[in-house]
Amino acid sequence: MSLFAPRSSGSKRTFWLASLVFLGGFVVFAKLTNTNPPTNSVQTSPDSSELKTRVYKSTPDAAAQKIAAISLSTYGRSWKLSALQHISPDEARLTFRVPVIVFTDILTVSITRKNDEEIEVNIESHSQVGKGDFGENRRHAWQILGELDRLFA
Numbered sequence: 001m002s003l004f005a006p007r008s009s010g011s012k013r014t015f016w017l018a019s020l021v022f023l024g025g026f027v028v029f030a031k032l033t034n035t036n037p038p039t040n041s042v043q044t045s046p047d048s049s050e051l052k053t054r055v056y057k058s059t060p061d062a063a064a065q066k067i068a069a070i071s072l073s074t075y076g077r078s079w080k081l082s083a084l085q086h087i088s089p090d091e092a093r094l095t096f097r098v099p100v101i102v103f104t105d106i107l108t109v110s111i112t113r114k115n116d117e118e119i120e121v122n123i124e125s126h127s128q129v130g131k132g133d134f135g136e137n138r139r140h141a142w143q144i145l146g147e148l149d150r151l152f153a
Contacts, residue, residue, distance in 0.1 A: 040126060040137065041124065041125065041126030041127065041137055042124070042125055042126075042138050042141050043122065043123065043124040043125075043141075044121075044122045044123045044124075044141065044145075045122075050138075051123070051138070051141055051142075051145070053120055053121065053122050054120070054121040054122075054145065054148060054149070054152075055114060055118050055119070055120055055121075056118065056119055056121060056148070056152035057117050057118055057119075057152070058118075058119050058152060059113070059119065060086075060089070060090060060091055060092045060111045060112065060113050060119055061086065061089075061092065063092070063111050063121070063152070064084060064086065064092035064094060064111055066151055066152075067094055067109055067111075067148070067151075068081055068084050068094060070144075070147050070151070072096075072143055072144065072147060074098055074099060074100060074136075074139075074140070074143070075099070075100070075101060077099040078099075079096045079097065079098050079099075079107070080096065080097045081094060081095070081096055082095050082096065082097045083095040089113075090112065090113035091110070091111065091112050091113070092111045093108060093109065093110050093111070094108070094109040094111075095107070095108050095109075096108075096109070096144075098125070098140050100127075100136050103127065103128065103129050104128060105125055105126065105127050105128065105136060105137060105140060106125070106126055106128060107123065107124070107125040107140050107141070107144065108123070108125075109121060109122075109123055109144065110122045110123075110124070121148060123141045123144060123145060125137035125138075125140040125141050
């Protein structure tokens with residue numbers, strides 16, 4: 001029997017039936033994914049039970065300097081501070097580039113003066129590519145929040 005011999009009608013029918021089942025499964029998967037789309041970013045908020053906005057005793061400038069000096073890594077690759085902005089005497093923002101295997105996520109730390117003694121710190125982490133991140137951004141946020149809690153304890 002040759003590779004190029006015509007196939008029987010039974011194997012053609014099996015091929016088309018398998019193709020139809022595969023296509024139907026793909027459509028169902030796409031529909032389910034679209035109704036509950038994955039997220040590729042996380043951020044802290046005052047009312048969050050998991051990623052709560054932090055309040056520390058410090059000034060925005062002193063906190064920004066401490067945060068800029070921390071050294072974190074993911075999968076053995078170091079986070080890189082890409083921007084440190086002193087927006088006003090009451091506000092600062094730090095942006096880190098966080099390597100994730102072949103991609104890079106962006107993590108932003110926003111520091112705002114709450115009163116004379118306290119600052120409020122919010123974190124936002126997002127992926128630059130794709131719709132889902134498999135929990136990486138949440139891990140980044142937890143990693144830096146843990147370090148901040150240690151620094152400002």
